[in-house]
Amino acid sequence: MKKMLVTGASGFIGSFYVDEALKRGWDVWAGIRRHSNRAFLTDPSIHLIDLNYGNGLQQQIEQHVAQYGKWECVIHCAGITKSPDEADFYNINYEYTKQLIDALRNSGNTPSIFIFMSSMAAYGPGDEKHYTPLRSDSTPQPNTAYGKSKLIAEQYLQSLPDFPYIILRPTGVYGPRERDYYVMAKMVQRGVDVALGFKPQLLNFIYIKDLVNVCFSAIESPLHNKDWFVADGDIYTSKAYTDIVKNVLHKKHVFRITFPLFVVHLISVFGALFCKVTGKPSLISPDKIRIMKQRNWTCDITPLERDLGFKASYNLQQGMEETIVWYKENGWL
Numbered sequence: 373m374k375k376m377l378v379t380g381a382s383g384f385i386g387s388f389y390v391d392e393a394l395k396r397g398w399d400v401w402a403g404i405r406r407h408s409n410r411a412f413l414t415d416p417s418i419h420l421i422d423l424n425y426g427n428g429l430q431q432q433i434e435q436h437v438a439q440y441g442k443w444e445c446v447i448h449c450a451g452i453t454k455s456p457d458e459a460d461f462y463n464i465n466y467e468y469t470k471q472l473i474d475a476l477r478n479s480g481n482t483p484s485i486f487i488f489m490s491s492m493a494a495y496g497p498g499d500e501k502h503y504t505p506l507r508s509d510s511t512p513q514p515n516t517a518y519g520k521s522k523l524i525a526e527q528y529l530q531s532l533p534d535f536p537y538i539i540l541r542p543t544g545v546y547g548p549r550e551r552d553y554y555v556m557a558k559m560v561q562r563g564v565d566v567a568l569g570f571k572p573q574l575l576n577f578i579y580i581k582d583l584v585n586v587c588f589s590a591i592e593s594p595l596h597n598k599d600w601f602v603a604d605g606d607i608y609t610s611k612a613y614t615d616i617v618k619n620v621l622h623k624k625h626v627f628r629i630t631f632p633l634f635v636v637h638l639i640s641v642f643g644a645l646f647c648k649v650t651g652k653p654s655l656i657s658p659d660k661i662r663i664m665k666q667r668n669w670t671c672d673i674t675p676l677e678r679d680l681g682f683k684a685s686y687n688l689q690q691g692m693e694e695t696i697v698w699y700k701e702n703g704w705l
């Protein structure tokens with residue numbers, strides 16, 4: 373049975389990758405932490421492993437391989453998207469990624485394929501004048517600590533021609549188990565929608581099940597050392613997004629509040645101070661606000677369609693319907 377490691381397996385995306393890997397017959401190791409939530413890792417065949425980032429990772433991998441054999445596939449999903457301390461992005465999204473790659477290579481356990489979960493944020497705000505979609509050959513200009521940390525991790529991978537990798541750069545991923553879009557859906561259900569800035573904002577989305585299909589198509593394809601932006605191919609304004617959520621929730625009236633960007637910036641500065649004091653990450657940290665205020669969240673998925681034959685199975689309306697049903701069935705809404 374082929375072996376796979378999924379890091380960040382307790383998270384939203386990682387837990388779906390684990391489910392799919394089991395369905396496809398992989399023997400799966402779920403990379404988690406001691407205190408990670410295991411609510412979505414209940415299948416008894418899942419092996420759990422707490423990876424020693426920062427200390428003795430190579431030795432741990434050597435011992436693991438001696439006992440169980442090597443992982444043919446590694447999906448590196450562990451990462452942070454928000455933090456009260458910007459240094460965390462560098463440490464966790466870049467340093468830990470580098471440590472994992474180095475430990476696999478230096479112990480002679482390079483997998484057949486290493487999937488790295490990057491993000492559109494690695495390329496930054498892009499063209500906010502003509503709204504040209506981001507492409508792999510665009511010049512990356514990340515303007516957030518999150519985006520910068522993902523970009524340098526990508527660049528490290530790309531500096532290793534003998535290491536078979538795929539970089540996935542998804543746009544916003546939504547679906548069951550996800551919490552940020554959930555917060556927005558909850559606000560819409562309460563009759564409020566908050567928008568940032570008055571200039572039009574264009575958005576791409578990808579439903580979790582389509583992202584899972586992209587990831588496993590990449591694993592099963594002979595391709596490597598490639599990078600793809602991942603989205604469902606449709607473009608929405610932020611208002612169109614809210615209208616879909618509103619329709620799915622059968623809300624007749626939603627009060628839309630638009631905050632000017634300078635007000636949002638002030639709120640984020642106070643939010644950051646509050647986070648520093650409490651140590652809790654916030655949905656409105658300055659880094660997160662820089663991402664949320666980006667006007668052009670669109671990317672070119674032609675290479676993904678060409679190389680993997682990708683075609684999304686869900687548009688936003690269909691994916692949101694399934695998601696809201698799940699939120700309701702699980703008592704989130």
Ligand SMILES: NC(=O)c1ccc[n+]([C@@H]2O[C@H](COP(=O)([O-])OP(=O)(O)OC[C@H]3O[C@@H](n4cnc5c(N)ncnc54)[C@H](OP(=O)(O)O)[C@@H]3O)[C@@H](O)[C@H]2O)c1
Pocket residue numbers: 379380381382383384385386404405407408409425448449450451452453464489490491492541542543544545546
């Ligand atoms: N969601 C999106 O829209 C989106 C879009 C583009 C890219 N991505 C990328 O996809 C990956 C997964 O995102 P997600 O939405 O699934 O996030 P998530 O739900 O927050 O999951 C993050 C995972 O990383 C683990 N992790 C965090 N800090 C860690 C640390 N210091 N050591 C070890 N593990 C750590 C978490 O473990 P705990 O459960 O113990 O905290 C969790 O399993 C991330 O790399 C993210 O940057 C996400």
